[in-house]
Amino acid sequence: MADVTPLVRDELLPPKPPERRHLISIADLSRDDVERLLTLAETFAKTLDRDVKKLPVLKGRTVVNLFYESSTRTSSSFELAAKRLSADVMSIKAAGSAVDKGESLKDTALTIGCYDPEVIVIRHPEIGAPNLVARFTDAHVVNAGDGKHQHPTQALLDLYTIVDELGHVEGLHVAIVGDVLHSRVARSDVQALLLMGARVTLVGPPPLIPRGIEAMGCEVSYEIDAIRDADVVYVLRMQKERMLAGANYVPSLREYSARWGVTPERLRPGQKVMHPGPMNRGVEIDGVVADAADALIERQVRSGLAVRMAVLYDLLTHGPVGVKVAEIQEVA
């Protein structure tokens, strides 16, 4: 787990709980960890085709989903993943909960901690919220998106989808197009793709590409034609809700779409297209592209379920992070 500067003075903190494993950032994972999770996800994906899809692995364990931001995919996927593993699931949304009455994240975490959940999945608009929850509870914490920082399970499911479709990640060229500045998905995906040996190019208008991001090890292009070289084109959503009021990142959505929208004409046949959802059809992605056979967008959602099952199972059953992937022997 990455070190964080304490948000509260140390003497006010409760005694530190024993070290637990969390999934907060892709940066905390090694390549072995990622490979182990992907192998595990493949096993779980096979159970999704069965008549009886439920596995008794996490029977009697509790998983709490704590969502301070709206979400369809991630929250439904975590909820179903936990249910498929027979865990008891509680989903708490900020709207309609005590958060509306002004409860702080710390107090909500302490309250939920009283139920001894094994896992807390949290999405929050502020960076570092998962670390805070990890400090105040005994649960394993899974980051389901914190501000512009990280969304590690999205990156894992993207890797899984690419491997499932193309067989490997190593050596592939992935272009990530659009609003990189406000995107936690982009940050997690760049780290994950580079970790697995892919080449990554960020493409977008200069105001939406953070300056100096090349330091992560990716390339940057301000020309939309750069996506033609890529094996996979990863389209990001224009995050209107994160843009500061009055800031002019792009002159207008219509102009953005004309210059940076991913349209059939800008793609080469055979290029795979991905999008973390929800899509703004006609803005960053053309409807024709989104519905084409080369679009993996629904596959991503399906992968998300298997990957999140793998993450929950791995956090609760595995030893310390960094244990080698065990050899899988297939008997002929």
Next chain:
Amino acid sequence: MQAPAQTAKVLLDADALGRTILRIAHEIVEGNADLERVALVGIHTRGVPLAQRLRRLIDEFAGVEPALGTLDITFYRDDLHVRGCEAPLHPQPVVRATSLDFPLDGMTVVLVDDVLHTGRTIRAAIEALFDFGRPARVQLACVVDRGHRELPIRPDYVGKNLPTARGERIQVQLVEVDEVDAVLLVPTPDPTDETDPETER
């Protein structure tokens, strides 16, 4: 598989193990009039090559090749070490492929495993099996029954009954996995892990 300790005792050599498997195959043929409706399901790891051998043998005697499946019971175990961080040395079990490509409904499923001990593996296997369908009956074939059952489970086809002390280990080695065919008795490695006084020797 690492080489057995020097003190390991060979209980069955390759020939004896071969004869044992042969006899189990004969018994399965005798016990099931309708071999078309029999499926052999090997439990990972060593149950899988055993089931393959049994199928080959049954095909030789009876001219019928029963359906073959493999079962991984990891997700059905009752001793999964949940919250691994408290015992960091406990390795996560390796999850292998479960493959049951035939409808189970109405079949006689013969579960195949190498050593029958507490019965917990078999309990998990039965539970896993029923998530795939509803077999007409489930039978159990194992090469060695070493006793110490903790559940009311009884094998239908047994290669050898080998009463053991609780601390001892029976190791069935198969060419497909271990490069040699043998059944070994590996004595308790830890002297504090005393022999179960109730065991009949």
